[in-house]
Amino acid sequence: MIKKSRKIFSFVLVFCLLCGSMSMVAGAIGITNFFLLGDVNNDGAVTADDARLTLRYVVYLEDDEDIIRLCGEDYEYQFAMDANRDGKLDSGDARMILRMSVGLEGNKSSYSYNKSAVDAICKQYSAYGVQAAVIRDGKVIDAYSYGVADKQTGRAVKDSTKFRASSLSKLVTFATCMALVDRGVLDLDEDIGTYFGFSVRNPSYPNDKITLRMLMTHSSTITGGSSFNASLESGSTYPIRTLLNDSGNYNLYDKPGEVSEYSNFGAALVGCICELATGRCFEDLAQQYIIDPLGLDAGFVSTSLANKDYAKLYSGGSEQWGDFYFNNIRFSSVLGQTVHITQGNLLINTSDYAKVLCMLLNGGVAEDGTRVLSQWAVNEMLCDQYVNGYEVVGFATYIIPSLYEGMTHYTHTGSSYGFHGAYAMDKDYKNGVVVFTSGCARSLDESTYIYNVCQAIIYELMPEFE
DSSP states (O other): OOOHHHHHHHHHHHHHHHHSTTTTHHHHHHHOOOTTTTOTSSSSSSOOHHHHHHHHHHHHHHSSHHHHHHHOOOHHHHHOOTTTTTSSSSHHHHHHHHHHHHTTSSOOOOOOHHHHHHHHHHTTTOOOOOEEEEEEOOOOOEEEEEEEEEETEEEETTTEEEEEEGGGGHHHHHHHHHHHHTTSSSOOBBBHHHHHHHHHOBBTBOOOBBBHHHHHTSSBOOOOOOHHHHHHHTOOOHHHHHHHTTTGGOOOOTTTTTTOOHHHHHHHHHHHHOOOOOOHHHHHIIIIITTTTTTTBBSSSGGSSSSSBBOOOEETTEEOOOHHHHHHOOOSSSSSSSOOOTTTTOEOOHHHHHHHHHHTTTBBOOOSBBBBHHHHHHHHHTOOOTTTTEEESSOOOEEESSSTTTTTOEEEEEEEEEEEEEEEEEETEEEEEEEEEEEEEOOTTTOOOOOOHHHHHHHHHHHOOO
C-alpha cells in the first residue's frame, strides 16, 4: 500500500506540474511532457504493448524501473499512461490505450493552455502588445492576444491585429520565390547576374557565381554595407547595379556558398529577382502565389490589406513604427529596384502567419486542399540545405534541436523597431507556435537564439507532441 500511495502521489504531482497552475514553472525548468499519448514505452507508436504495460503498472506487476529501462529517465511515461486525462491511473487507461492501438479510440487530448501564466510572461517582459497562434496537427487551433496596439489610445491587441513582422517576412518572400521556381520561371542554381542583366561577383572571387540558393541560405557573401544601409534610409534611390558593384556590400573573405552570414540585402535581392524575371511587382506575386491561395489578409504594403488594424511598435517606451510608416511604404516604380520591403515589411497577424507554416507542414497544401508549393519546394525550404558541409540552413527556416530535449524544431526570429517575434514548429508532429511582441527587451536564449519572451510563451502554448 505504501508503494501504491507513493506512485499515485508522484503521478498527481507530475500531472499538476505539467498541466496546472505551475505550468509556467515547468516551462522554466525544462519541458519533458511532450509525448505521444498512450505511448508508454516511448517507441513512437501506440500498441498493445503499451496497454499491457499500463495494466501491469496499475496492478504493480510492472515497476517504475522496468519501464525506465524501456524509455529512459526523462520520459514522463506516467503522464502518457493517463489516456482519459482524469488525473489517475487505472484499468480504464489500459482499456483506452488498447482501443487506440487498434484504431477504435483517438489518441488526442483536448488542447488548453494556462492564460494566466502567459499573461504573467508578458508582464514579466514589460510587453506593450503580444499576439500568438497555436498549430496542432497541421492546423491553426487557437490564438492569444495581450496588451495594447496603441498605448496612447489604449486600443487593444486583438487576434486580427497586424504586426510588421520584421525578418519573419522572409518566409513569405522565399515561399513566393519558390512558387516561381516550381513554375520554371526561376532556377535556384542560376547565376543571379542572368536576371539582373550584368555580372554580379564578389570582388575577391570573380570566377564564382552567386545563386538564388545562396541568397536564401545567406551564403552569397552579399552582406550589405554603408551604401546598402543608406539606400534603406533614402527609400531605394540607389540603383541596384550601384549597390552590387560596391565592394563594401560583400564579405570579401569567404567564398560564395561556403559560409552562412545573415543578410537582409541578400533577402531583398530575392524580391528584386522575382520582379525582373516576371515583369511584375513583388507584392502582386506574393498575393497571387502565397497570400490569396491561403486566404490571408496580409501584404507587404498597407494598400493590400482589408483590415488596417495595426500594432504600433515601441522600444524604450517610445513609438518606433506607427501610422506614417504603415501608410507610406511603397514599392519602387522601377521593377527590380526595391531593397527596403521584402526582407522585413510583411504586415500580418499570427494566425495568418501560422497558416503559412501549416502549408509547409502539410507538404505545400492549403487547408482547403489547394496546392501552393510542390513537396520538393517545401523540402528545399525546410532546411534541406548544407553550407560548408555541416551547418544546416533552410530558406527562412533553421533547425534548433535544443528547443525541446530530443525533438527537432524549425524556427526563425525577427526583430526591429521594438518588434520581437519567433516561430517554432515540429515537422513530424505538425505542431507549432508563432509569437509577435512589441516593446519587450531584446534578450536571446544562448542555446536556441530565440528571444526570451517568445521562447517562454512558446513553452507555454506548444501542444503536446501527439
